[in-house]
Structure formats: structure tokens, C-alpha cells
Amino acid sequence: MLGLLLELVVFVGDDMQRRLARDDLTAARAGVLWALRARGPVTQRELATALAVTPRNVTxxxxxxxxxxxxxxxxxxxxxxxxLVTLTPAGTRLVERLEDEQREFAGLLFDDMPAERLDALGGGLAEILERMRG
Amino acid sequence: MLGLLLELVVFVGDDMQRRLARDDLTAARAGVLWALRARGPVTQRELATALAVTPRNVTxxxxxxxxxxxxxxxxxxxxxxxxLVTLTPAGTRLVERLEDEQREFAGLLFDDMPAERLDALGGGLAEILERMRG
DNA sequence: TATTGTTATACTCTATAACTATA
DNA sequence: TATAGTTATAGAGTATAACAATA
Structure with missing residues (x-):
């Protein structure tokens, strides 16, 4: 069918997309919510930098x-x-609920990933998986 | 920053997107190439069904x-x-090369995934990971 | 009548460039 | 001058609906 890694990314991405769609969210908009949850109120310029996206896109x-x-x-x-883009109380509740759902699924995938494997994966991904186990 | 699983999907997806972009490909177009590699020449209607996408999109x-x-x-x-949408010789060479690159990266991630973990993941994903180890 | 693929139209995400208001 | 955010414009990917050619 598809390349295997592409299949995996598509599968996990589709699963996420389906759950986000239930709340009328897209991946890009959910990314904004998570950035706001981690940083608190920020300017659109800061959001653009954090998401590696143009200011026009943030608008x-x-x-x-x-x-x-x-x-x-x-x-x-x-x-x-x-x-200052600021989460409403409803937005805060939404992002917290989505985070709980995803942590459960992520743990299922990666809890027992061996440490040598993490080292071999190099910089960015190893850091992400490290936090997923914590 | 982002939700952790979202971060993982974004990281792997971005890595894939960068490699595809070197060949002037997108993920959606690469999906068509992989479908053709697995199935041989097919109608656009069959492609639309295989990719779970509308005929207009396949056009x-x-x-x-x-x-x-x-x-x-x-x-x-x-x-x-x-x-009948048909891979050219150049298209065939391209999709084979991309597949080799991705298999290497996928093995790094999932070679030692324990079997009980796979069972817990349920249907579609477990099947994909099973094949990634083979 | 039903099916294949197209054109017409629309929405989201993405980009660059030009512009306004402010610093 | 430089910066924050907007409008203007464009392209890829997605969708539905209407249509032409063919089955």
C-alpha cells in the first residue's frame, strides 16, 4: 500500500484528525492551542515564531x-x-482534555522504547520521545 | 510546546516532507506513487477508493x-x-528509492517494540507495526 | 440508468508582497 | 527606520455538485 513509515504517520495523523474534528478543530489550530497552553498569552508574532509559520498564517x-x-x-x-492571544476558559478545558486523550495513546506506543534506540534517533526526536515516557 | 503525540507526528511528518520536497513531491502525491507501486496501473476511480479521497482530488x-x-x-x-494511471520508469525508480530511505528510519524507531504492546494497540496500527518489523 | 472523469465552486493551510498603524 | 498585524494574491489539498461521455 503506502510506504510503511508513511502509513504509520498517516494512521496516527488520521486518528488525531478524527478526534480533533469532533471538536471542530484542525491540527494547525490545535497547535495554536497547545502553544498557548505552554506559554500563556503571547503576541501573534511570537506564535508565528513558535509554530515556524508566517504572521499571515497566524492571522x-x-x-x-x-x-x-x-x-x-x-x-x-x-x-x-x-x-495578546489568550485562551478562554472553554479553550483551556478543551486543550486539557485533548492532552489527556493523547497521552494515553502515546504511552501505549512508546513506554518501553529502549534507551539505546533513543540515542540512535538523534536530537529532536529523541528529546520528544524522552518526554513522552516521563 | 505541542501535545507530545502531535509533536511526534509533526516531527516524523516534517522529516518525510523535507525528503519528499527534494524530489518536488508532496505527501499526497507520494501516496499515489506508493499505491501505484503496490497495485500496478489502476483507474482513477480505484485510486480514489484506495486513498479514501474524492475522484476530483485524484484528478x-x-x-x-x-x-x-x-x-x-x-x-x-x-x-x-x-x-489507467501508470508509473513511468522514472516514477518507479523514484518510489523505490524513497521506500529504501524510509525503511531505514522506521527500523530505528520500532524494531524492538514488544509483542504485548502491539496487541494493545488494536487493529490497524498493530498490523502496520507488525509489517514494519518484518 | 449508472459510472468515469471532468469543470465549477468553496474552504483550510500555506506562502510572498504591499500596506497601515505604531514604535 | 523597524516592527505587528492586516489585506491582496497565489497554490496545494480537500470537499460537493453539476455535467459530458460512455457503459
Whole structure:
């Protein structure tokens, strides 16, 4: 069928997408919610840097999340050019619930990954898996 | 940062996307190539079913792959409505090379996954991982 | 009538470039 | 001058619906 690794990524990605769709979310918008959960209120410029995406793209993602009631644009206290994107209480509850669901699935996949394997995977991925086991 | 599983999928997916981009491919177009490698020449309708995508979407993907010289549209021998999407020799070489690269990376991730873990993952994913170890 | 693939239209995610308001 | 965020425009991937050619 597909290449095996591609199949795996597609499978896990589709599973995630189905769950996100139940809450009218996409992967890109969920990424914004998780960034906000980790960082607290930030400017769109900071979001663009964190997500490695253009400022124009952040405008659209925040538009969608604001329309759904997950975030608000608050005025920046000292810089009138900037806005602080802020999780609403409903948005906070949503991202916490999704995080719980995913931790369960991730543990099933990677709890017993041996340490030598992690070393061989190198920088970024090894760090991610390390945190998935913690 | 992102949810941990989302991070993993994003990491692996980005890695794949970077490698595909070196050959001017996207994940969706690579999926067509792999389907053709597994099945041989098929109609667009069959591709749409195999990829769980609309016929309209297949039209666009095949347009791109044909423009790049990876596939051709051949007349169906008995049904003049249909076309047989066929890998060119260059397309065949490309998909074989990508498959080799990915098998290496996949083995690094999953070679020692314990069998009980696989059982707990249930249907589709367990089957994929089983084949990745073989 | 039913099926194959197309055109028409629309939405999301992505990008660059030009512009406005502010620093 | 430089920065934050917008509008304008474009392209890929996805969808539904209407249509032409063929079965």
C-alpha cells in the first residue's frame, strides 16, 4: 500500500484528525492551542515564531479559533500594535482534555522504547520521545 | 510546546516532507506513487477508493504527477470512459528509492517494540507495526 | 440508468508582497 | 527606520455538485 513509515504517520495523523474534528478543530489550530497552553498569552508574532509559520498564517488560525470561542485577542498592555492571544476558559478545558486523550495513546506506543534506540534517533526526536515516557 | 503525540507526528511528518520536497513531491502525491507501486496501473476511480479521497482530488494529484513525468494516463483497454494511471520508469525508480530511505528510519524507531504492546494497540496500527518489523 | 472523469465552486493551510498603524 | 498585524494574491489539498461521455 503506502510506504510503511508513511502509513504509520498517516494512521496516527488520521486518528488525531478524527478526534480533533469532533471538536471542530484542525491540527494547525490545535497547535495554536497547545502553544498557548505552554506559554500563556503571547503576541501573534511570537506564535508565528513558535509554530515556524508566517504572521499571515497566524492571522487566519487565530480568526478561526476566536470565532469558535477558544481564544480572544486582548490589547497588549504596552505596545498598541500588538495583540495578546489568550485562551478562554472553554479553550483551556478543551486543550486539557485533548492532552489527556493523547497521552494515553502515546504511552501505549512508546513506554518501553529502549534507551539505546533513543540515542540512535538523534536530537529532536529523541528529546520528544524522552518526554513522552516521563 | 505541542501535545507530545502531535509533536511526534509533526516531527516524523516534517522529516518525510523535507525528503519528499527534494524530489518536488508532496505527501499526497507520494501516496499515489506508493499505491501505484503496490497495485500496478489502476483507474482513477480505484485510486480514489484506495486513498479514501474524492475522484476530483485524484484528478489534481495525477495532473501534478503527470506534469513531473512520474506517471502517464493510458487508455483503458475495454472502457473508454476510464484511464489507467501508470508509473513511468522514472516514477518507479523514484518510489523505490524513497521506500529504501524510509525503511531505514522506521527500523530505528520500532524494531524492538514488544509483542504485548502491539496487541494493545488494536487493529490497524498493530498490523502496520507488525509489517514494519518484518 | 449508472459510472468515469471532468469543470465549477468553496474552504483550510500555506506562502510572498504591499500596506497601515505604531514604535 | 523597524516592527505587528492586516489585506491582496497565489497554490496545494480537500470537499460537493453539476455535467459530458460512455457503459
Amino acid at each position: 487566519g488560525l487565530v480568526d478561526g479559533l476566536a470565532a469558535a470561542g477558544h481564544v480572544t485577542r486582548e490589547p497588549h498592555p504596552t505596545d498598541r500594535r500588538a495583540t | 489534481g494529484l495525477v495532473d501534478g504527477l503527470a506534469a513531473a513525468g512520474h506517471v502517464t494516463r493510458e487508455p483503458h483497454p475495454t472502457d473508454r470512459r476510464a484511464t
